[in-house]
Amino acid sequence: MANFEEGGEMTLAKTGNEAMAYAMKQCNPDVVAAYPITPSTEIVQIFSSFVADGLVDTEYIPVESEHSAMSACIGAAAAGARAMTATASQGLALMHEMLFIAAGLRLPIVMCVASRSLSSPLNIHCDHSDSVASRDSGWIQIFCESSQEGYDSVIQAVKIAESCYLPVIVAIDGFILSHCMERIETLDDVDIKSFIGKLKPNYTLLDIKNPITVSPACLTDSYFEHKRAEAQGMNDALPKIEKVISEYAQKFGRNYPVIEEYRTDGADVVILAMGSTVGTAKIVVDELRAKGKKVGVVKLRIFRPLIAQKMIDTFKKFKVVGVLDRVESMSSYISPLATEVRSALYTLSPKPIVPSYVYGLGGREITQDDIASVFDELLQIKDTGKTKEEVSYVGVR
Amino acid sequence: MAKLKSWKELPCGAILTDTKAVLDNKTGAWRGFRPVWNKEKCINCLTCWIYCPDAAIILTDGKHQGINYDYCKGCGICAEVCPKKVQAITMEKEEK
Numbered sequence: 363m364a365n366f367e368e369g370g371e372m373t374l375a376k377t378g379n380e381a382m383a384y385a386m387k388q389c390n391p392d393v394v395a396a397y398p399i400t401p402s403t404e405i406v407q408i409f410s411s412f413v414a415d416g417l418v419d420t421e422y423i424p425v426e427s428e429h430s431a432m433s434a435c436i437g438a439a440a441a442g443a444r445a446m447t448a449t450a451s452q453g454l455a456l457m458h459e460m461l462f463i464a465a466g467l468r469l470p471i472v473m474c475v476a477s478r479s480l481s482s483p484l485n486i487h488c489d490h491s492d493s494v495a496s497r498d499s500g501w502i503q504i505f506c507e508s509s510q511e512g513y514d515s516v517i518q519a520v521k522i523a524e525s526c527y528l529p530v531i532v533a534i535d536g537f538i539l540s541h542c543m544e545r546i547e548t549l550d551d552v553d554i555k556s557f558i559g560k561l562k563p564n565y566t567l568l569d570i571k572n573p574i575t576v577s578p579a580c581l582t583d584s585y586f587e588h589k590r591a592e593a594q595g596m597n598d599a600l601p602k603i604e605k606v607i608s609e610y611a612q613k614f615g616r617n618y619p620v621i622e623e624y625r626t627d628g629a630d631v632v633i634l635a636m637g638s639t640v641g642t643a644k645i646v647v648d649e650l651r652a653k654g655k656k657v658g659v660v661k662l663r664i665f666r667p668l669i670a671q672k673m674i675d676t677f678k679k680f681k682v683v684g685v686l687d688r689v690e691s692m693s694s695y696i697s698p699l700a701t702e703v704r705s706a707l708y709t710l711s712p713k714p715i716v717p718s719y720v721y722g723l724g725g726r727e728i729t730q731d732d733i734a735s736v737f738d739e740l741l742q743i744k745d746t747g748k749t750k751e752e753v754s755y756v757g758v759r
Numbered sequence: 760m761a762k763l764k765s766w767k768e769l770p771c772g773a774i775l776t777d778t779k780a781v782l783d784n785k786t787g788a789w790r791g792f793r794p795v796w797n798k799e800k801c802i803n804c805l806t807c808w809i810y811c812p813d814a815a816i817i818l819t820d821g822k823h824q825g826i827n828y829d830y831c832k833g834c835g836i837c838a839e840v841c842p843k844k845v846q847a848i849t850m851e852k853e854e855k
Contacts, residue, residue, distance in 0.1 A: 468772035527771060565774050575775035587766035588773040594766075 395434030442566030465500025470523030487725020626658030790833035
């Protein structure tokens with residue numbers, strides 16, 4: 363940790379949690395309300411050592427639960443402060459009611475999530491069930507393929523949240539990214555400060571000359587209109603997100619599109635995935651391409667908003683889009699991301715076949731062989747034109 | 760009655776900037792029991808004023824004047840916290 367104090371542009375070997383904590387440090391939030399949960403604990407724990415060492419100006423509030431962590435962030439943000447926190451799994455689930463409040467109040471809170479499965483049974487390892495279960499809360503959600511992307515995404519998230527006036531989740535795969543060491547390139551404090559600028563809050567509780575009521579009761583005559591306005595905030599988010607991504611790429615040289623294609627030229631079939639599995643799939647694509655198979659992988663980075671038009675523009679080129687979902691949402695139908703992709707592609711004619719695959723629950727490994735098998739199946743589906751209506755489970759006994 | 764606004768005309772995040780608007784809602788109508796204040800017994804300790812969640816205890820120059828029945832919801836906290844030796848506030852059933 364000592365070398366973080368040097369600051370400036372560095373190339374370091376750091377875990378995802380370390381990288382996220384450092385990104386938070388460089389953003390120097392006004393308030394961090396923290397509660398520990400595996401595998402996100404280190405983010406707020408490492409950040410607390412920055413606080414103790416006087417490296418940030420942050421007011422650090424160790425609270426009694428994740429629900430309180432989000433409540434404290436909401437209070438702080440409503441007072442015009444830049445507020446951040448980090449959690450995972452049950453912690454994110456515990457703060458569930460407050461997530462809707464943060465979004466309804468249009469507060470630009472940034473939260474790191476180290477994606478972890480939801481109980482029961484109790485499992486501390488990676489899947490996407492925690493964030494996906496909160497997809498209706500009104501938060502923007504960014505899923506990172508690498509810890510480098512996690513670092514960059516925290517910084518981008520501050521600017522995204524503050525241009526959309528919506529809270530943002532930055533998700534890194536629990537343990538896979540959060541605890542594994544990766545080569546990280548950091549930016550200079552000064553450059554980050556100039557990129558994120560100063561928060562211009564919509565309103566503040568601290569302005570006693572202009573007192574306000576925050577989250578008043580809204581009866582049947584006005585609630586609907588307020589929610590319609592909030593929906594518009596999410597509708598307007600995509601261009602603002604892309605603007606931040608493009609500014610970041612211009613200034614700092616790293617570009618993370620909202621949806622990204624890897625070797626999809628002339629591909630008949632592609633896999634769609636989020637998070638670290640995209641990286642594994644890219645390696646499989648390289649191997650299969652070397653054997654002459656026309657396959658590619660698409661990475662979805664922005665899960666909320668649901669970028670339907672981008673999906674249409676991307677997927678209309680392919681005959682089969684195999685969706686790899688690291689969550690089972692117990693709908694008794696296909697997996698969540700597959701449901702959303704099919705819905706987005708509804709108006710396309712002809713439309714690709716969209717088989718649904720659930721994998722990796724509770725940290726179950728997905729291997730290169732697993733992904734190669736999925737590609738084989740997708741190629742078969744392409745040849746037979748046979749639609750797969752039910753969900754397939756990859757890697758379960 | 761004010762014209763109802765469209766969703767585009769509402770403040771972001773449903774923030775209320777009209778500080779007087781809350782006064783239009785006379786929550787006193789919700790009462791089932793009402794506090795009755797005895798001026799003679801009252802020692803002006805202001806404990807009831809500190810605890811009242813609706814700011815329904817009326818003070819003038821730091822002196823207890825009575826209860827604002829427009830907004831008092833009859834929760835009974837004032838009667839509960841009034842010192843036991845004083846008992847200047849008692850709860851009575853609200854007559855309809």
